[in-house]
Amino acid sequence: LLEINIDSLKEKLKSFSNFGKTEGGGVSRLLFTKPEIEARNEFCRRMEKIGAEICTDDMGNIYATIKGNEDLPAIVTGSHCDSVVKGGNYDGILGVLAAMEVLETIVKEDIYHRHPITAIIWTNEEGVRFDPVMMGSGVVAGKFSREDILKAKDTEGITFEEALKNSGFLGQKENRLKPENTLANLELHIEQGPVLEMEEKSIGVLEGVIGMLNYAITLKGRAGHAGTVPMKYRKDAFLAASNALIYLHDKLKDFPEDLVFTNGQVFCHPNVNTVIADEFTFIVDARHKDPEVIKRLEEVIKNMPKEFNGCKLSYKKQWTRDTVKFNEKIVEIVENSTKALGYDYKKMYSGPGHDSQYIADIIPTSMIFVPSKDGDSHCEWEYTSLSDCHRGVNVLLHSILKLDNEDRL
């Protein structure tokens, strides 16, 4: 079976890792900063070289399209090239390089294809320089109003509108990805979790992006000097938060095993060793593919005891996200391509959000995952082996070629 050229992929990973390279071996490539613009320009230069047509839309999303042999809607693939501060060499950029590799392979090997095939760079997936995350795909999918988004400001007070204009990538609204001229969207991404590695699978065949909730739970106690306030008079917010946390974890026993429940962020006030904490907040980030499970968990949070250890409990919903189901036909095509290539795979849901989660709302979509070493991402040591990357791009290529046989999904 045809495989993409591993050396070509290796060269791409190496070349693009120079855009925003950090001392620690990762990248800092924030939206529309010099290194991010360099990466965009390099993408355009290479895509033009193989004869692709380049255009950008009014969000700065870039589309590089090679024509098909018939007048049909396009098959699109891509990801983002912005990163977090001191991020890694795979998150986002791998999906862009994979798209380029697929287009280059099809052109070089002169593979017959009926549909146009488009490689995409989505604008501001990470949401680090401008809030919110997944801005480019979000506007295209109708999740955000462009007018609101234009006003977003970075920490230096520069608006997204100014940054977009100055970037040179501001294009026309009519260039936006549209359902009427798009057959399918397929994105390759790193897993950003340990499941594939732990289960020794090379490929994740994505069925969707799981729903989530994010709540802040706060316990309010009373401050006092560590050396003086008798225990019986105390309202210790940290002790109360610990009991509230354990209360929630006990409740998890009634929930499906694949619910993930994380409390990675805490705020302790005043956080001084000689002062009893008068306020302690922890974040609940919970995710599950079944919206009913998320709803049930919300009920548990809302029905928590109003008091722990004399401290008043309050909760604040920060956001929720509904589960997104990917197109079953595409999932089946990806699964079959993976099988045909002989790779071990796992059908799974994504925990993190991705551009494809928004695009799935308007265009038949799925995703492919490759393993993340130790599950680490958003860090300089983020790593996926070259052979895993290679397998991922091979699955992407064959899935796109199989999708090319379809007229409707």
Add this chain to the structure above:
Amino acid sequence: LLEINIDSLKEKLKSFSNFGKTEGGGVSRLLFTKPEIEARNEFCRRMEKIGAEICTDDMGNIYATIKGNEDLPAIVTGSHCDSVVKGGNYDGILGVLAAMEVLETIVKEDIYHRHPITAIIWTNEEGVRFDPVMMGSGVVAGKFSREDILKAKDTEGITFEEALKNSGFLGQKENRLKPENTLANLELHIEQGPVLEMEEKSIGVLEGVIGMLNYAITLKGRAGHAGTVPMKYRKDAFLAASNALIYLHDKLKDFPEDLVFTNGQVFCHPNVNTVIADEFTFIVDARHKDPEVIKRLEEVIKNMPKEFNGCKLSYKKQWTRDTVKFNEKIVEIVENSTKALGYDYKKMYSGPGHDSQYIADIIPTSMIFVPSKDGDSHCEWEYTSLSDCHRGVNVLLHSILKLDNEDRL
């Protein structure tokens, strides 16, 4: 019974609150900064005015002495005039103003006294600008070597030695407080806790400063993305720390009710809501007057389970302090003075450390507490009512006059 002049005390509190006044109504008066030096100069100016002899020692501690009618060792009283950043108008300074008030009253009322009486400002009690706390009294009591202390640096790299030289308060080593020419030391201070207020007492008669331990307890887990790592693979350091905290609190049931046990400071790493905490540390600050209780608690900490929720537990002793017992004769004299004045009082131990805790090692010592509103201190809203301050200074005056009858303690 003779009382000190409440208007004079009120004026002092108001005048000295101007040295380092903050917008929030408190003071920022760090050691040897302009406002702290102004407070010292004002102390000297006022004490010279009543005929006191001023000298400083090689730590910048200031002694203002009015002669007695006999050639006897001195009775000393005082506290510190430095504050924390955005501290209050009572912590430390009240003890200095009280000492001044006592000397002024004795001089103005021409009260016969056999012993010299000395008002003292101790250098760097708070330890905010230079570490450690209670530096001036600590060197005098032989707790620290002066040579080591001189090397202490503030955040701008200025050494204590330089700051001391530039302050104008560097004096001779032979001026240090010495057991051979000192009969007794008595310090008035705010409680910095809520006990007196809660029990509706005006005066705390101090029997000592309770011993304490300070340990850091750390749980090491494993990081991972909130959306991907299945619960069964997790090592969540925050959850583990919560269980460890509750384990410790359960053990407290076997300890005396007057053990205080505080966990006011936590460190969560990386403290990001989408990342499982891989390290969580909390501080244990525990205090009790009986050294055996502190020792027993240390054993509990050392014998904690080595693991909670799959996370390795480790502990680190940061420091311990032995219980200091004050001189029983002085405690009795303070109690009798308080009774004679008709004030409600409580015999108690101090939780926080004070200069007198070090001085107690070389000179017969005790302390007097006045209530802190809501137990708050080290904050701009720290408050003790003028009438409580007045009562405290009256007890100090009468206790010193009673001590004056003694030849040996």
